[in-house]
Amino acid sequence: MADVRFENITFHYGDKCILKNFSLTVEESQIMCLVGPSGCGKTTLVRCLLGFIKPETGAIYVGDRCVFSAKDRIDVPPERRHIGVVFQDYAVWPHLTVLENILYPMKKMRMNRDEMARRAKHALEQVRMVGYENHLPSQLSGGQQQRVAIARALVSSDEVIVMDEPITNLDAKLREEMLQEIRVIQHDIGTTILYITHDQEAALQLCDRMAIMDYEGNLCQLGADEDIILRPANRFVFEFIGVSNFLSLVQQNGRAYIDVGEKYPLDDCPMDIFASGQKMEMGVRSNDIAFDNTSPIRAKVRSSVFLGSEYNYFIQLGNRDLRVQQNALDVIQHGEVKEGQEVGLRFLQPRYYPAKEQKGGNA
Ligand SMILES: Nc1ncnc2c1ncn2[C@@H]1O[C@H](COP(=O)(O)OP(=O)(O)OP(=O)(O)O)[C@@H](O)[C@H]1O
Structure with a gap:
């Protein structure tokens, strides 16, 4: 398991400053929900962590590993950062079976066959998809596809998984079930999860700690959900979380x-x-x-x-x-x-x- 540290990250799209000296630590073996209004820069932060875009300043650490440092010119390529990802649109390959989808990231990591088989079996058990190995995504429900995406993230990294609005496309009942499942899976394996959402209800159900971003991409409060609800740092947090x-x-x-x-x-x-x-x-x-x-x-x-x-x-x-x-x-x-x-x-x-x-x- 590993913590994730963002230190003084600055990122612009053109002239527009999205993140300015942004720092945040996601503690090891916790679920941290990063919550903020649409467009505040949550996905931008995730893309910096995954190595898809390059901040102009700052550093990013996964445990002891520095995966990015502007000062030291470190920029580990995405496939070598070993971070599992689950996106909103499932992002499971439609032409690959469930098992092939789960094997895919391990093949890219050139893992040996026995290890791949062992991890795939374990991940399928964890997301309760044993028996579906040979199904194509089109033969699965939205919730099942999302479980495959989680299994695939689990085999990519048992250290850190990033989930960016992973349940937005599901109906209300499935959303509830998936939140429970993510919690149970995380509890069993202790992976560090950074969960990105603008859905404060989901965040409250799921997280150990919550980080609240405002419209300008500033981190305005970090704490357990009780802290955020009972002791909101400012009016923005008070208004954003709960009905007021x-x-x-x-x-x-x-x-x-x-x-x-x-x-x-x-x-x-x-x-x-x-x-x-x-x-x-x-x-x-x-x-x-x-x-x-x-x-x-x-x-x-x-x-x-x-x-x-x-x-x-x-x-x-x-x-x-x-x-x-x-x-x-x-x-x-x-x-x-x-x-x-x-x-x-x-x-x-x-x-x-x-x-x-x-x-x-x-x-
Ligand atoms: N490729 C891009 N080029 C230019 N601007 C972009 C690009 N991607 C995102 N933006 C802008 O950057 C800002 C932050 O976007 P980002 O996707 O990080 O927000 P978000 O908090 O994840 O929003 P949401 O909750 O709606 O997904 C937005 O104003 C968005 O329009």
């Missing part, structure tokens, strides 16, 4: 109010947030809004949707619509609120951030 609502705040006569057309006092709000003179907002996650009839913050239930394990409510508070999510078990315990009903609201774990600047124009 934002409400404008004002202060009057030393007291803070939510301003939603009508003003509701917010007694727990620390007044020092107004010290900078900036407009402030309160962010609260949808599952951190509780119904409490004793609360003076009065709102109206516009709609209620049952989603199996949770209820989704759309609530009108003054001139704002809020989304509230409640666990189905809590609803069973405390009772469902009905459309049209008036409710009192209580905000748990609110966060305070400067308001975003409104963009002008009609665009």
Whole structure:
């Protein structure tokens, strides 16, 4: 097993800076999810690691091996980096059988026959595809094809596997199953996995640690999923992970109010947030809004949707619509609120951030 280290990686496409002095360590035998919005540079980072493109600065290490260093002019070719890869579009060869697909990278590495057979058998067992050796990809479901791609990555490297949106093309149930399988496979063999996604739900289910990139390709937080959810480093992380609502705040006569057309006092709000003179907002996650009839913050239930394990409510508070999510078990315990009903609201774990600047124009 090996850790993966990116040190001060800079990369441009033309004039456009995609990664600037980007550093990240993926610890050995862990699943690290690199999460960020579309276009932020995740795949670019993976391509640097695999050796498909060359950063302008920095170094990349896989365990003790330096696979790239701009300063020392090291640039190990992709096939000698020994990194397993699973891409979104499966990338299994359509004209090769399952077994031939799995043997392919080992043949390229010129491995001996017995070792190839042993590894292929083991990888097929790990992804539960024994019995499908002679099937062509066209005879397999999307999930089975993806398992073949994982088996092929496993035989390429038992040290490091990179997965770039590997389950995006699968239906919801299969996605869930594949996440479980990736977790079980990783647990059994202890491979280091760098998992790239813009799907925060998948990341939360899968990872040991999460790295969050913002739109500009900066690493804005690195931590266990609890850290990211409970202690978001900034507004971007708070908004990107989980479902959140934002409400404008004002202060009057030393007291803070939510301003939603009508003003509701917010007694727990620390007044020092107004010290900078900036407009402030309160962010609260949808599952951190509780119904409490004793609360003076009065709102109206516009709609209620049952989603199996949770209820989704759309609530009108003054001139704002809020989304509230409640666990189905809590609803069973405390009772469902009905459309049209008036409710009192209580905000748990609110966060305070400067308001975003409104963009002008009609665009
Ligand atoms: N070959 C290329 N030439 C020029 N620009 C590119 C090229 N490949 C990617 N880009 C640009 O680089 C930026 C980063 O792309 P990248 O594919 O790394 O993003 P990403 O975070 O992986 O996005 P997604 O989640 O949508 O896959 C984007 O603005 C993209 O348009």
